[in-house]
Every structure is written in structure tokens, then in C-alpha cells.
Amino acid sequence: MPFENQSPVAGRLVEGTLIVCIGNDLVADDAAGHEIYLRLLNRELPAAVRLEYAAVGGIALLDRLTGLESAMIVVDAVQFGSPPGTVHCLNWDELPDLGVGAMSGHDIGLRETVAIGRLLYPEKLPERIMLVGVEGRCFNRTRDAMTPETAAALDDAVHLIRNLLMHQGEP
Amino acid sequence: MNKTITIDPVTRIEGHAKVFINLTGEGQLESAGLVVNELRGFERILTGMDADRMPLITARICGVCPTAHHLAASNALDNAAGVTSPPAAQLLRELMYMGHLIHSHCLSVFVLQGPDLVLGLDADPAIRNVVGVVQAVPEIAKKALQCRSIGQKINEIVGGRGTHPVTSVAGGIAFVLDSDNERQLREMTDEALALSLELLPVVKQLLLKQIELHPAMLSEWVVPAWSAGTVQPDGTIDFLNGEIRAVDMAGNTVLQFPTRDYDQYLSESVLDWSYMKQVAILKDDQRHDYRVGPLARFNATDRYGTPEADREREEFIRTVGRPCHANVMQAYVRLIELVYFAERARKILAMPEIHGETRIPVKFPGGRGVGHVEAARGTLIHDYEIDENGIVRSANLIVATQQNYALINKTIAQAATSHVINRPDDQALLNAVEFGIRCYDPCLSCATHALGGMPLEIAITRGNAAPRAIRRNVI
Numbered sequence: 001m002p003f004e005n006q007s008p009v010a011g012r013l014v015e016g017t018l019i020v021c022i023g024n025d026l027v028a029d030d031a032a033g034h035e036i037y038l039r040l041l042n043r044e045l046p047a048a049v050r051l052e053y054a055a056v057g058g059i060a061l062l063d064r065l066t067g068l069e070s071a072m073i074v075v076d077a078v079q080f081g082s083p084p085g086t087v088h089c090l091n092w093d094e095l096p097d098l099g100v101g102a103m104s105g106h107d108i109g110l111r112e113t114v115a116i117g118r119l120l121y122p123e124k125l126p127e128r129i130m131l132v133g134v135e136g137r138c139f140n141r142t143r144d145a146m147t148p149e150t151a152a153a154l155d156d157a158v159h160l161i162r163n164l165l166m167h168q169g170e171p
Numbered sequence: 172m173n174k175t176i177t178i179d180p181v182t183r184i185e186g187h188a189k190v191f192i193n194l195t196g197e198g199q200l201e202s203a204g205l206v207v208n209e210l211r212g213f214e215r216i217l218t219g220m221d222a223d224r225m226p227l228i229t230a231r232i233c234g235v236c237p238t239a240h241h242l243a244a245s246n247a248l249d250n251a252a253g254v255t256s257p258p259a260a261q262l263l264r265e266l267m268y269m270g271h272l273i274h275s276h277c278l279s280v281f282v283l284q285g286p287d288l289v290l291g292l293d294a295d296p297a298i299r300n301v302v303g304v305v306q307a308v309p310e311i312a313k314k315a316l317q318c319r320s321i322g323q324k325i326n327e328i329v330g331g332r333g334t335h336p337v338t339s340v341a342g343g344i345a346f347v348l349d350s351d352n353e354r355q356l357r358e359m360t361d362e363a364l365a366l367s368l369e370l371l372p373v374v375k376q377l378l379l380k381q382i383e384l385h386p387a388m389l390s391e392w393v394v395p396a397w398s399a400g401t402v403q404p405d406g407t408i409d410f411l412n413g414e415i416r417a418v419d420m421a422g423n424t425v426l427q428f429p430t431r432d433y434d435q436y437l438s439e440s441v442l443d444w445s446y447m448k449q450v451a452i453l454k455d456d457q458r459h460d461y462r463v464g465p466l467a468r469f470n471a472t473d474r475y476g477t478p479e480a481d482r483e484r485e486e487f488i489r490t491v492g493r494p495c496h497a498n499v500m501q502a503y504v505r506l507i508e509l510v511y512f513a514e515r516a517r518k519i520l521a522m523p524e525i526h527g528e529t530r531i532p533v534k535f536p537g538g539r540g541v542g543h544v545e546a547a548r549g550t551l552i553h554d555y556e557i558d559e560n561g562i563v564r565s566a567n568l569i570v571a572t573q574q575n576y577a578l579i580n581k582t583i584a585q586a587a588t589s590h591v592i593n594r595p596d597d598q599a600l601l602n603a604v605e606f607g608i609r610c611y612d613p614c615l616s617c618a619t620h621a622l623g624g625m626p627l628e629i630a631i632t633r634g635n636a637a638p639r640a641i642r643r644n645v646i
């Protein structure tokens with residue numbers, strides 16, 4: 001897990017982790033981020049964690065950063081070509097580069113967003129930015145059509161996020 | 172022996188799309204188009220819901236133009252209830268909308284046009300992207316993003332929530348301007364105007380330079396068609412209220428009608444190769460392809476009604492002409508609109524009527540409600556059948572990309588003709604098709620945004636021979 005120790009005191013929670021869950025709650029597997037957000041809301045999280053929900057990601061993520069966060073975890077449905085329900089945990093620079101071939105100006109990927117943030121607003125960017133992605137398959141149907149494997153993986157993603165938060169101070 | 176070329180640019184946010192180009196054995200163009208696998212079932216889930224929820228739920232269809240849906244739904248509900256929202260409510264809705272449109276146009280200029288304009292259409296695709304733009308011109312990029320951010324904040328203050336606004340309701344708006352947020356909004360609109368006036372000449376120069384390098388953009392990449400936009404009674408553009416006006420290829424007004432009559436003039440048809448229904452204007456039993464969006468609004472309306480935008484409009488007419496059918500000029504008009512949004516937002520804040528009553532009670536007597544707005548990408552229509560208990564019994568939404576669909580397909584055919592036939596340059600084809608589609612900034616599904624590695628692919632087949640694949644790998 002590339003979420004190595006950045007804390008000055010091993011075992012202590014790093015101050016200011018922002019979790020942003022992304023996804024359209026009305027759309028099949030795209031609702032994964034929203035579902036995970038709801039489940040995290042009902043769990044006890046360390047005090048220094050700020051949990052937010054965003055319908056879409058992209059460049060607006062930069063508006064959410066205050067410069068006080070030491071880490072940001074982005075939670076989203078993904079299509080990386082794995083079987084549905086696979087839970088990915090990647091450092092931002094391990095993400096696919098989506099900058100080429102964009103047909104629409106709607107938004108840009110997390111990798112590009114972070115790259116832009118590092119160039120333009122380095123003071124706002126946390127040291128560590130991770131993606132927890134749940135592989136989905138269906139993105140063109142309404143919420144009731146969520147792929148069963150994706151639905152079944154939501155709790156795994158919640159556990160993973162909680163583990164990241166609890167152990168991020170450890171080596 | 173037929174040759175099929177498929178471009179598969181499945182991008183992550185606007186749904187799933189695939190470009191196909193079919194050539195005959197003789198190498199002539201047979202057909203070309205964009206296959207859209209759009210979000211299905213959305214209109215169906217609206218059925219059975221309380222009509223009052225439409226502005227909230229339709230705003231959540233999509234994270235790209237939520238405020239457009241929020242306000243088109245509000246207009247439709249006002250009409251269904253037979254009320255006119257108070258002037259203050261209409262001005263506050265418009266102010267919220269100007270914020271959203273500032274955000275949306277800045278993002279389009281930065282993400283869509285930025286890479287082509289700053290780095291050049293012929294630049295290596297590995298660097299021709301938004302990160303490349305930021306590296307090349309960090310100060311301009313910072314201004315565009317700052318302007319976007321301000322627009323989003325204006326939308327958020329008046330709309331009550333960030334991405335998906337919640338304040339506009341049937342009969343008005345659940346927002347009252349107080350002295351604190353008024354001061355804040357004034358500062359923001361001043362800054363947005365200053366930034367847009369700085370961006371306009373810089374981006375325009377970059378555009379003119381690209382046109383100089385690629386003169387075919389103005390001579391060959393031109394798709395004449397009818398245009399539609401929304402006008403006030405005196406012909407001034409309006410993004411929230413007014414009638415839909417259509418002009419022909421020469422710019423003559425051929426139709427002007429209130430939103431509720433849209434189904435008499437706009438005709439949807441099903442294509443056997445795409446989920447998306449294509450819309451044409453029906454007049455004298457003839458179907459006419461038309462465009463909506465910035466360029467169409469410029470062609471169909473008489474003025475913006477704000478000084479700086481109208482000054483630049485005159486400059487456009489002097490240097491390019493009107494009507495204009497060159498797709499590349501969407502970028503120029505988008506910049507003029509950006510200035511208009513900021514000027515209009517400032518004007519709204521200066522109007523004393525903005526402090527009046529903001530909401531009146533409504534009751535749905537049962538019947539139909541149709542409303543529309545000019546979304547960033549073009550005319551957006553919401554049509555509901557509501558029963559006497561205030562429940563939606565059926566819904567029909569017509570979005571911008573459906574109306575531009577015929578023209579998008581013609582643009583692809585044109586790119587294929589100029590870049591495929593007898594010119595087997597795959598890179599130039601990719602560039603031309605991508606560029607052509609980008610000019611329309613299509614919103615294909617209003618739905619998904621899942622992150623993923625989606626390569627741009629062209630598969631070429633010749634008869635029974637093994638397919639040849641060209642892949643622009645983006646991973």
C-alpha cells in the first residue's frame with residue numbers, strides 16, 4: 001500500500017485528511033462513491049478527518065483544499081478494465097493519464113487535476129493523494145441497475161478507507 | 172470491399188461514444204457518425220414523483236450543467252402552475268445562472284480549446300493536454316481557473332449548494348439577498364468581468380494564430396445549417412426567458428415560437444445506430460438540421476444588450492461576418508458570451524427589483540408545463556405532464572447535444588472526406604475528428620464520470636482482411 005508514513009510521530013493520526021467521495025447517486029455503478037460516503041458518515045472516523053461528497057470530480061476538487069490537509073483520499077467508481085467489484089487503491093501518480101483525446105470540456109481526471117494543482121497552487125496540495133476506486137461496469141442505466149459485484153464491494157472499500165486512516169501513521 | 176474506420180473515444184464523463192466512418196470499396200464516404208450510448212431510463216424515473224422535486228432531481232442528472240436543468244425545471248413548473256415568479260426571483264435565478272455559465276464557459280475554454288490553441292493542433296498529443304497548457308501559459312491558465320472558481324461560487328451562494336443548486340422552486344426562489352452576500356457577489360462579479368476582459372483578447376489572438384496556420388478551418392471546416400437561440404421580444408439574447416427563434420442559413424428569421432409550442436416545430440427521430448434521438452426543425456413539412464449553442468445564439472439573436480459583449484460582437488461581424496457556420500468560431504463566441512455573463516451579473520445586482528418578494532404560493536391544477544433555458548451548450552427543454560395532485564405523469568427532456576447531433580455527424584463526415592479519403596494520415600484524421608467534435612462540446616449522457624483509462628482507437632477493416640488498429644494510447 002503506497003500510503004507510507006508521513007507523520008512526525010509514528011502511530012499518530014496525521015492532521016487533516018480530506019476524504020472526497022465522488023459519483024452520481026442516480027446512476028447505476030456511478031453511485032458507488034455516494035454509497036461509500038453514506039456508509040462512512042455512519043461510522044466513527046478520526047476527528048481530523050473531513051468527509052465530503054461531490055457529484056463530480058475534476059478541477060473543482062482543488063477548491064476543496066485549504067492547504068491544511070496532509071492527505072486527500074478520493075473515492076470514486078472507476079473503469080480500469082478489472083472485473084466489476086475490484087477495489088483499487090492507487091497513488092495519484094499511478095493513475096491512468098486521461099489528458100489526451102478529451103472530447104468534452106466537462107471535466108478532467110484526478111491525475112491531471114493534481115498535476116495542475118501542483119503547478120499552479122503548490123501551497124494547497126497535500127503531500128499524499130490517493131484514489132480508492134471501485135470497478136464498475138454499468139454507467140448508462142439508473143441506480144437500480146448497479147452491478148451486484150460492485151454493490152458487494154462497497155463495504156470492502158469502506159474497510160480499506162478506515163484502514164488507511166488508522167494506519168497511515170505507521171511504517 | 173468496404174473499409175470501416177472506428178474511432179473509439181470512450182471518455183470518462185460524457186458517457187460512452189464511438190465514432191465510425193464507413194467507406195465504400197472505391198474509397199468514397201458511405202456514412203459517418205457518432206454512436207452515443209446515453210443514460211437510459213431517466214425520464215422514466217421522474218414519472219410518479221412530486222412535481223415540486225423536479226428542479227432538485229433533474230439538477231442531479233448531471234454534474235456538468237446542473238443549474239441549467241434546475242432552472243429549466245423551475246420554468247416548466249411555473250408554467251404548469253400558471254404563475255409568473257416575482258421579478259426578484261427571476262433576477263436571482265438569472266444571477267445564479269450567470270455564475271454557473273461563467274464556470275462552464277471558463278472550463279470549456281480551458282479544457283477544450285486550451286490545448287489546441289496554446290499548443291497548436293499539430294502538437295504532439297503527449298503534450299497537447301490541459302497540463303501542457305498550464306506548463307506553457309501558467310498565468311493565463313490561472314486566470315481562467317480563477318474566473319471559473321468565481322462563477323462556481325456565485326452559483327453556490329445563490330443556489331445554496333455547490334454543484335447541485337437547491338434554491339429555485341416552483342413560484343420563485345428560496346433565497347433572499349442580504350447586505351453581506353450582496354457585497355460579496357458584487358466583488359465577485361467585478362472580478363469575473365475584469366478576468367473575462369483580460370482573457371478575451373489573449374485567447375482570441377491564440378485562436379486567430381491557429382486559423383492562420385490552418386486556413387482550412389474557415390474555408391473547409393464549415394457546416395452551414397439553421398441556428399436556434401432564445402430572444403426577448405426585441406431580439407436581445409436571453410438565457411432564461413423568451414421565445415425560441417430559428418434563422419436559416421442566410422440568417423433570416425424563419426420561426427419564432429414560445430417554448431410550449433416546441434413539439435410543433437422540433438421533431439425527434441430515432442437513428443438505428445445510436446441511442447440518442449436526433450432533433451430537426453420542422454417547417455412546411457421539411458426537416459431542417461440546426462445548431463444550438465454559442466455560435467447558433469450569435470446567429471439567431473440581434474444583440475447581447477451589454478456594452479463590452481456587443482462591442483466584441485460588432486468586431487466579430489466586421490471581421491468574420493454573420494451568420495457564421497465555421498465550427499472553430501464557437502470558441503470566439505464562447506469568449507464573448509463569457510464577457511456577457513459577467514456584465515449581465517453585475518447589471519442584475521444593480522437592479523433595485525432584486526430586493527423584492529422572491530416567492531409566491533403555487534398549486535398545480537393538472538396539465539402540462541413546458542420550460543426552457545439556454546444551457547451553455549444550447550437550448551434545453553423540460554416538458555412535464557402533471558396531474559391535479561401535483562404528481563408527474565410523464566416527462567420529456569430535449570438537450571443541446573440532441574439538437575446538434577446532425578451537425579456533429581456532418582462534421583465527422585467532413586473530417587473524413589478531407590482527412591481520410593486518399594490521405595491515409597491517421598494522426599491528421601484523429602486530430603480533425605477530435606477537433607470537430609470538440610467544437611460542439613457535446614454532453615452525451617449527462618450522467619457518468621467514472622475514472623478510467625480509455626484509449627482513443629481507430630480500427631480499420633478492409634473486406635475480410637485482418638483489422639488494422641490505430642490506438643492513441645493514453646495510459
